[in-house]
Amino acid sequence: MNRSLLLFITSLFSVSLSAQYSIDLSKIQYPSIEYLKMGNPGPAGQEIKVNNLFLTKGGVPQLPVMGEFHYVRMDERYWKDALLKMKASGVNIVSTYILWSVHEETEGNQVWSGNRDLRKFVELCQETGLLVHLRIGPYCNAEIVDGGLPEWIVKNKNFSERSNDPLYLEYVRKWYKSIYDQVKGLLYKDGGPIWAIQLENEYVTKGMVISHLMNLKRIAVSCGFDMPLYTMTHWMQSDYPKGEIVPYAGFYIERPWIVNGKNENPPTTFEFFTYNRLADDIGTNKIKSQGDIEMLDYSNNESPFFTCEVGVGTTNFYARRAVVPEEMAGANITLRLGCGVNLMGYYMYVGGTNPVGKLNVFGEEPEFSYDYQAPIREFGTLGEVMKETKKLNYFMNDFGKELATQVAYLPKGNNDYDNLQWAVRTDGNSGYLFCSNYLYKHDRPEFKEVQFSVKLKDETIVLPKNKVSIKNGSYFIWPFNLTLDKCILKYATTQPVCKQMQGNVLNYFFFADDAVKAEYLLLKDNIKDIKVYNAKCRSVGKKYYIDDLDEGERSVIDILQNDGNRVRIITLSEADSDNIWHLRNEKKKIDVVALTKSAVTFDNDSIYLTDTLNQQTIQIFDNQKGQFVTSRFDSSGQKPSFSCQARGPMAEADFICTPDDSLIQKTFKYQSLSGIKSAVLRYKADKPVTCFINGKQIKTENLDSYVKADVATCCSNGNNLVQFISSTKNNIVVAEIEIIQKNGTRLLWKTDNTWTGSDQSVPVKFLSGIKPVKYDRKERLVEYEIKVSDWDQIKEESRLYIDFVGDVASVFIGDLQVNDYYFNGDKWILGVSRYKELLRKDPMIIKIKGFETGEENIYLERNIDRSKCVNPQITDIKLKRDYTSSISIFDLNN
Template sequence: MKYRYIALASLLCSTAVRAQYQMDLQHVGTVPLNYLNKESIGPKGKEIRVNNIYMEEGGKPVLPVMGEFHYVRMDHRYWRDALLKMKASGINMVSTYVMWSLHEETEGQQNWSGNHDLRRFIQLCDELGLKVHLRAGPYCNAEMQHGALPEWIINNKALVTRSNDPLYLNYSKKWYDAVFQQIKGLLYKDGGPIMALQLENEFVKKGLVVSHLMNLKKLAREAGFDVPLYTMTHWMDSEYPKGEVVPYGGFYIETPWVTNHGKMTPPTNFEYFTYNRLSDNIGTDIIKIEGDVESFDGSKNDSPFFTCEVGVGAPTFYQRRAVVSEGMAGENINLRLGTGVNLMGYYMYVGGTNPRGEKNTYGNGPYFGYDYQAPIREFGTLGAVMKETKKLNYFMNDFGSRLAPMLAYLPLSNKNKDNLQWAVRSDGESGYLFVSNYLYRYDRPQYDQVQFKLKLRQEELTFPRKPVSIVNKSYFLWPFNLDLKGVNLKYATAQPITSHQDGKVSSYFFFEDDAIPAEYLIDASNIKTIQAKGAKVSKEKNRYFISELVAGKESVITITRNNGEQVKLVTLTEKQSDDLWKGKTGQNDVVALTKSSLLVDADKVFITAEDATQKISLYKSQGLKAFEDKVYQGQKVQQLEAAALELGPMHDATRIQVKTGKVLTKIVDSSSLAEVSEATLRFSSDKTMKIYWNGKELSPKTVGEYTIADVKAAIRSGKNEIRFESADDGASLIAEVELLYKNGVRKVWNTDNTWLSEDQKPVENSENQHKPARYAAAERLGLFEFTLPDLTRGKDEVRLELSYFGDKATAYIGEEPFTDSYNDGTPWILGLSRKKEELANDKLIVRITGFGADTQEIFLEDNFDRIKSQFPAIKNAKVVKDYTYSVNE
């Protein structure tokens, strides 16, 4: 049936191509601009104002690229590294939650130091030239318990959270005051980076949205927050304080919160070009239809189309463990740009690890790991989605100021989702064509004989020159009438990425993709010569048509203008575009191709990869070759290995006995601010025994070679007595009590020579020290101790890539949780060198639990082995090391 559907769809496209792919933009007019903040805020020449369509900086349109990075979820020693990677990949604004529960776990005891040092984080952003969008709450969500409202607020019966309750507002005011004291002097108006403040997240209480948001804004301003932009995340309800607070949208293609009983979820509405910003709609009153085209009526638009949660990665929830591909990221960004987004905000851009509290874990699961399959992952590695994300980031950096004032126009044919999806953003003369034939996890038909015809104010453009096929999984954007330093690019069937300026030479980088040959039509005005080695250049009246080029590093079109200035067009392959990086050293542009990650720090270029030999191709606008290849080779470090020893139950316990007597006892102290979440007694004895916990007899059960009892209900905070009684003298015993606390700490009490006999004398070690080799199948538990290489040598990062069979796993260093994972079949990456001080004193222990027999309700990828993952085991453990080289210009 699938193939019949594809053939039919292709036939329909072929017979209706002219009607389906044309758009009349002759009457596109100037949109009236209504400014939300009447006064410009910020340093002279960099003042920020926001209108109903876009943001201005220094009076010029900008299209910011914002990435979410939660400072408190990362070791502060690595903040700079992550921020540099963000900047290198095209991010120019950092969004971060200020999580109340993590800063004030206990009322009146606030922590603003170390990983909680908000001020230092903001200062780092400032040092690196990154603006900051502060998401101060009080409520955040962020996959945190209670949305990061402190538990002592949640448990306060005298107030109603997230409401206009006076007591809740009083507490919120105290919170805003506390946050402001940390960032005082760092607001944008003071020359600092903080230019926006989020007040609430996904607030949908009917009848309260406007009043509550205005109350929070009032409190924030009274605390001292005076910023160009106040925001809220908003996709559940069309109500918001118009003209006062800008609603930010969120668009997730992968939706892990939708379990769908373990099956694939259908495509979301957001996988098509549509004006539907919210789950309901924005309201038909601001949509204008003329002919076969719909657009926003900009004059009635109250707020610009800004986003803060465009999902390019996705979290792993227990019931849904999707592994996202890089294509999902590219599709989502392309769709958002095509429908008019003018601030691209990603969630998450940098993964992290939830800190443990004194009382609780704060993540909703996994409790610590917050990797999010983000462009920059939990321990600093680059995610699969980075390749597609950064090339579109660079596009927004270099071309966003021209794109931002352009409204989005959608053909009505898009409403039939079986049709090819496309959109145009234009001012009536120039713009961009966006096309998407991509669905996440589903196939689309191929569309043949496709051309696009645009009626503009002064002309009609039809491109490509010959009809092409749009294949399944395609998405792209093409420019038309793009001004390239005085050269008018009439159109290109290659996607623009970025630019490079070197004196009188301006270079622009494109890539050819999706089986569509690259061609360029260029206005011949003011052009002296065009050279295109290996391509066909045809002069047609007052235009040049360039075709039959072979994409690659040396595919350079050199245009010399009458005034001697040059414009170069470089056409890369799609694969090469994945390896493109852009940066600046001082005032000099750097464009490079490398499979390594690249960053610029203190005007020095560095490349990093897990390979001792690395290659970089640096673009040179002058000379015979466009790219200069350099190879860096270092001494590969040998013997970076990790050995995993499988531990059985009671592995650290000693078998003890009494020569005479029938009783073995121990007083243990379970005192902790955290409650116990799990407590298991495991033991083996050569005689039948009764077990008493605080005087109450337990009812254990035998599993394999040993006996277990759930003792959670019997444990009390403080002193606990464990008592074993045998009917006969001289019993031997080996036992452990494993405690898992609600803050993630794992403690184990073992039998040893501190246990006492009935006469309160120390017991003796038994001659027989037999221990069970493995955990019983009924427990579905595996415990593994790792022997690691010396982590104190060298500065580069060392990681453990761990693949395992099982359901979920937690890594511990001693008693302390390191991070955790819900198994999705991909390697679990642990940043060992980030914990080298702790690992110098304690072992790395990984505790894995297996699946039950029925996993039907859990979404797992097709290659996941559900049967083997009932029985915990280590599949593979590999230690990898970074190698970093300074690239000399």
């Protein structure tokens, strides 16, 4: 090959490579802004209005952060703690389902107290400074049986639910009126926190979406819901009532409802920059193309791009049990922002435990635990995904005013998923470049020699100065033409997190990606002096170029402006950014930026640090010193003690016999509104014995050390006569029937000294005997008894941290099942102090079932040895308590 041909081919490759990372926005027209006609926007000066692009509050554009928290899934005593953690992590709005079946399990018997006290929950949200978005149904889904529709509605043969049947709509009217009566006076127009309601959920019945949703809206308005915003979930599979209801989108990367056996699920389209929502096609009338660029066509798009279900965690279904990493959350949020999302709604933000009714357990799978690996988990701990989620929340809080007005533009090259994925949001002058080279549970190639070019109307931004490699797993947000008070940051290859105003100093906190070198380019305009620490600064014409940063808490660019005010840029490492907290209270003029691994909240004029370690460290940025200052705390307090003892079957039963009789018997009265889910008989006898229940001989299975039988169909409401008949007298028997009801209640019918012989006057005597020490291997079952002492000395929350192998774990205290857990290889965190009152009377019983073969066709993480899951066991268990330290804001000011 001659040299000229080689140069020609090389130049073609260079042009195509360069084109892949170039976008021409010089002729793009900014969309016209048109406001939607909703309900009452709220008090003067704080009006919430929605246009076709973004939301405003008091006329100021916003990019709200909304987190899902189901109050009925948590003990009301812990609501405020979760709300404070939401607030501290950058959430502005709490969204919550109002689950009809949980409040009205039987017709006419509504419950609005305790964990179902909606009004108290909303008032706590207001006290905490959080707005509320009610999702009023009537259908919700939420992994609740029948989507939260009461059984008596679903089984009513006089109408079809989720339809325009007049009788069904009349029931809905009564339900909506019940909700309104609970929150009357707490709507946004009244000075309360409730600013929006969602009608129905995931409603896609062909030909009925508009009519049904409009019927629901008319009913809600007639009941008193006069709101700044009416919403619906809209997965782009049908039309929606334009101008009347704003559609919300949902984006899940981990989808446990997609079952692919043991294999990884293929990547979803949501892992790339795309305008697609839940369906694979948003509709060609929604996308406008100009050259090599795609954008939403706002001339035909009457609603902003809002979301309510961006998945940052996941629940586990039986057939799929993924453990999600923090990067999944970070990538999902980055992708959504890059595609133009202007309301970030997370599902779930706070995990919980499914409520139990008198008839049934409301949860589907698992029946009890709804931990969701959420940013705030079931028992109040911070999830792994919180690290990425909160830093992006802070970004939306502090830079959302400008970002909300910036339109998203996607290079058409993104449609080829083999290409590097990137996008730009801009108002024509300033904006952000978004990039993602992350694929959940799959690898991406490394892209080398990458340099982006963004052509605007008046200039072309090229970044970074030197070409870089974008490695597998990287994702980031880079600003360009970002205004820092009076200065202009032309671009940075670091990601902004938050900003802090202290006197005449404006501090900006960025962080650097581990795999990309940090650099900044600043215009000299309005800069009187500049100093850098742990970095190099060079004067290049009319700009300052800063690189060679040693990222970390002491990496500071200190700018003195011409007006005498200062701007600081602090460049954190990626590891430091995981530990950042930004606490702000405008009324009390509090603005704190801190680094700590502890959970942080702000309440009652104090900052609280909570951790399971009694020695805690926090670094608070000191504006006077221009650096982080470290404080250390050493908390004291009694550590909880506990015991964990494995035990075998019939542990609570006694050996009994009738010395002069061949019969022992007892009548058990079973009365319950709930039905029997399962009933298992286990017994051991010295000599052969036959069991009868209600006169029916039980077919049994002989195991190694005891006998077992399924007796669910033999037991019934009313009196149940249980008899053991021996061929000889003086036979010693120990037995129990374990009944699990449909509402999760556990009953034990066990042998003790209340049993009799055939002659009722013949007493039953206790005799010693040797019970089975463990469950038979065929049952693949283990049982542990947990006892906690020193409750009176333990004031802080305490939890069990459990490693185990098996299939499904169930937790009982006395007669009540309180939790369950699908084994997924992650550490199981189980709260105990939330059950303190129950545990004072009864120990906690954990029963773990093993897999049948270890080859079950379900998804588990690759690092799990499935063969060990056949023989279930707890491999490690610890009881840890929280330690809490506090810092007064007055101490900070001094």
